Amino acid sequence: MPRWGMVIDLDKCTACQACVVACQAENNVPFVGEREYERSRSISWMNVLRETEGVYPDVKIRYIPRPCMQCDNPPCTRVCPVHATYLNPEGIVAQVYYRCIGCRFCVAACPYTVKYFNWYDYHDRMPAESRKSDSPDVTPRPKGVVEKCTFCHHRLMKAKDRAAMEKREVAEGEYIPACAEVCPAKAISFGDLSDEKSHVSRLAKSSRAFRLMEDLGTKPKVIYLAEQTNNG
DSSP states (O other), rough: OOOOEEEEETTTTOOOOOOHHHHHTTTTEEEEHHHHHHHHHOOOOSSEEOOOOOOOEEEEEEEEEOOOOOOOOOOHHHOOOTTTTETTTTSOOOETTOOOOOOOHHHHHHHOOOOEOOOOOOOTOOHHHHHTTOOTOOOOOOOTOOEESSHHHHHHHHHHHHHHHHOOOOOOOTSOOOHHHHHHTTTTTETTOOOOTSHHHHHHHSEEEEEEGGGGGOOOSSEEEEOOOOOO
16 A cells, blocks of 8 residues: 655755645635735645744745645544544545534644635635636535645546556556646655655655654654755
């Protein structure tokens, strides 16, 4: 059974945010508008965080792309009273929208703040012409549910269907989320972490590899490669 994971090389990332735009378009993530954003009601499945290091004037800015961490020990799944979010057998923390009752316990439990509550029927409020640009493979989420990154799970379903018709397993590189596909710097690698021969598995064993807030014991499957410094 595969364990899908992602490795993000911070030494390659240019913070261009192509991954953010691709995720928004691929998964029908709504644009909430300036007014809702100011009320802390933003929805963005993929973010590029900015942090500063050092003291002025010797300040260095670092950028960290942040999707859902797809934890192997996810705290969000333990607090959901209706089992709307769960860890599936392939390691993806799934979100079943028709079960969600909007209690937002999972939002509070997630230490990475990657779950978002849908306050309005954003897609229904869009002009009819704009709705034609929605991805037909992903259902727009209704008002009152929590949504989040799913590693573009619909792409996995397509790859599985194709492999089943050809009577084979899903090949490496056949299933890639939108964010990894569009990254111009090839900073995002994706694949099966349980396959020791896969590219992503080899990267995960790098001496530069680390996980966000690893000490919490959530066991994220999004792994980062630290920036390399030139001390010479």
